[in-house]
Amino acid sequence: MPEREYQEIRQLHLFEAMAEDNFATLMRGAFVQTFPPMVELITEGDPSDFLHVVLSGSVDLFATWNDRETSMVTVRPVSTFILAATVLDAPYLMSARTLEKSRIALIPSREVRAVFDVDIGFARAIVAELAQCYRSVIKVQKDLKLRTSTERLANYLLRAQARAGQGEDFDLDFEKRRLASVLGMTPEHLSRAFRGLQSHGVVAQGSRIRIADRAKLERYARPSALIDDTTS
Amino acid sequence: MPEREYQEIRQLHLFEAMAEDNFATLMRGAFVQTFPPMVELITEGDPSDFLHVVLSGSVDLFATWNDRETSMVTVRPVSTFILAATVLDAPYLMSARTLEKSRIALIPSREVRAVFDVDIGFARAIVAELAQCYRSVIKVQKDLKLRTSTERLANYLLRAQARAGQGEDFDLDFEKRRLASVLGMTPEHLSRAFRGLQSHGVVAQGSRIRIADRAKLERYARPSALIDDTTS
DNA sequence: CGCTATGTTGATCCATATCAATAAGTGTGG
DNA sequence: CCACACTTATTGATATGGATCAACATAGCG
Numbered sequence A, B: 001m002p003e004r005e006y007q008e009i010r011q012l013h014l015f016e017a018m019a020e021d022n023f024a025t026l027m028r029g030a031f032v033q034t035f036p037p038m039v040e041l042i043t044e045g046d047p048s049d050f051l052h053v054v055l056s057g058s059v060d061l062f063a064t065w066n067d068r069e070t071s072m073v074t075v076r077p078v079s080t081f082i083l084a085a086t087v088l089d090a091p092y093l094m095s096a097r098t099l100e101k102s103r104i105a106l107i108p109s110r111e112v113r114a115v116f117d118v119d120i121g122f123a124r125a126i127v128a129e130l131a132q133c134y135r136s137v138i139k140v141q142k143d144l145k146l147r148t149s150t151e152r153l154a155n156y157l158l159r160a161q162a163r164a165g166q167g168e169d170f171d172l173d174f175e176k177r178r179l180a181s182v183l184g185m186t187p188e189h190l191s192r193a194f195r196g197l198q199s200h201g202v203v204a205q206g207s208r209i210r211i212a213d214r215a216k217l218e219r220y221a222r223p224s225a226l227i228d229d230t231t232s
Numbered sequence C: 001c002g003c004t005a006t007g008t009t010g011a012t013c014c015a016t017a018t019c020a021a022t023a024a025g026t027g028t029g030g
Numbered sequence D: 001c002c003a004c005a006c007t008t009a010t011t012g013a014t015a016t017g018g019a020t021c022a023a024c025a026t027a028g029c030g
Helices: A003-010 A020-028 A083-088 A109-118 A120-146 A149-164 A176-182 A187-198 A214-221 B003-010 B020-028 B083-088 B109-118 B120-146 B149-164 B176-182 B187-198 B214-221
Strands: A031-035 A040-042 A050-056 A059-065 A068-075 A079-081 A095-098 A102-108 A169-171 A202-205 A208-211 B031-035 B040-042 B050-056 B059-065 B068-075 B079-081 B095-098 B102-108 B169-171 B202-205 B208-211
Touching: A003 A020, A003 A050, A020 A109, A050 A083, A050 A109, A059 B120, A068 A079, A068 A120, A068 A176, A068 B120, A083 A109, A083 A120, A083 B120, A102 A109, A109 A120, A109 B120, A120 A149, A120 B059, A120 B068, A120 B083, A120 B109, A120 B120, A149 A169, A149 A187, A149 A208, A149 A214, A176 A187, A187 A202, B003 B020, B003 B050, B020 B109, B050 B083, B050 B109, B068 B079, B068 B120, B068 B176, B083 B109, B083 B120, B102 B109, B109 B120, B120 B149, B149 B169, B149 B187, B149 B208, B149 B214, B176 B187, B187 B202
Parallel strands: none
Antiparallel strands: A031 A102, A040 A095, A050 A079, A050 A102, A059 A068, A059 A095, A169 A208, A202 A208, B031 B102, B040 B095, B050 B079, B050 B102, B059 B068, B059 B095, B169 B208, B202 B208
16 A cells, blocks of 8 residues: 555544554555445445445445335545444445545455454544444434424534535535435425425525525524534 | 442453453442332433443433434343443433333443553453444334334334244233334324234234234335344 | 223324426536 | 436425324223
């Protein structure tokens, strides 16, 4: 692996605290690859041979059953996916596909487990990452079970605006059809949900969103730190 | 803490592999308490002062928002809850209440984090537990997003029967009103879902369930290892 | 035994999915 | 640069899953 990429991965939170030689061990079998959009990287049910790290681009984790499909979460730089399957040496529960051109680092799962056993700094980082993933999923589940789809959209927009940097306007960072799937509804229903939010100060044309009156939208959406905070 | 309880906890998978003196450190601030049914043990948003371990009985983890409430999961012996909040020193995302009379061990979160840092055996066990919790929640989310409520019930019954030991008959292990909440529906709708499953070989009277023709129910329910397996 | 919580059934309403048609983008090759 | 195909987004009409409200039945339980 080229020195530049080696250093790039070294700086990721997950690998920061570990001993240099352990990191070198991990990297020996690792490689970085660039994938075009819409490439299926892994398929649910497959054995977890590699821990994946998204360095750039974005990856959709989705699941299927009985000819139905749903987007579970979008992974953005810099984070890992299928960490749980890797540490347990269990089959993937989700499939993954690139949404755009993406650079992905692949680290052999066997090495991850081996190094984990001897490097407490790495172990600590893995636990923190896993715990955060767990909490994220719990938040999604609360969102799904406690809110209507329009409420989910309203809260999503508030989070998206915050992430985009507090400007009144921002762009949706993915297509509406996938946003619909992430939020657990159909594209048609998403359109109607957007219209329903007009009266709460949301103006949408194409992927451009304007939240005219954030306070008003918040009165409807009732965001909660225990569901919508993405940092804890 | 009495010697008997000390040994009981020591044998739990989570504490098996750790060094004796580290375990002793953990137990120094720990205690075991018996709670009556329907006692709220923790409330979402509270700081995570103790890691909880269910020794006997059962505990409902639930979440609320905007006057709505939903059951997220039931914790049975012997497992922990709020492990993720403990290791991250973050507020609880869920509330917990006893469903029946239950014995719960409480271990100071501070100690858990401290011992984790010095005991690789304990660290390994925590990672395995966290990873399993993560995968469980992912499975629940797939269940919720990919299946109708009647399909969820059908698969739940198949799992419950397997857990109860393959007999044609078995008892639901909790009230229908809570089963409904766990499955993400109302009690009324659950009643109707049961009736809908009659034509697929399910006979329900009270909490006694008979799956007359398991193969027939499976043809409807289409259980999947990647959603319904509780062991991986 | 009667009280109270839980479960069932029926009627109705609402949220959301589905199907169908159209419009609006987006990219491609001529 | 345009015509074409193709995907995505929107709108309308309708169907359905599931919630809500109300009445009643049933089962625990003091």
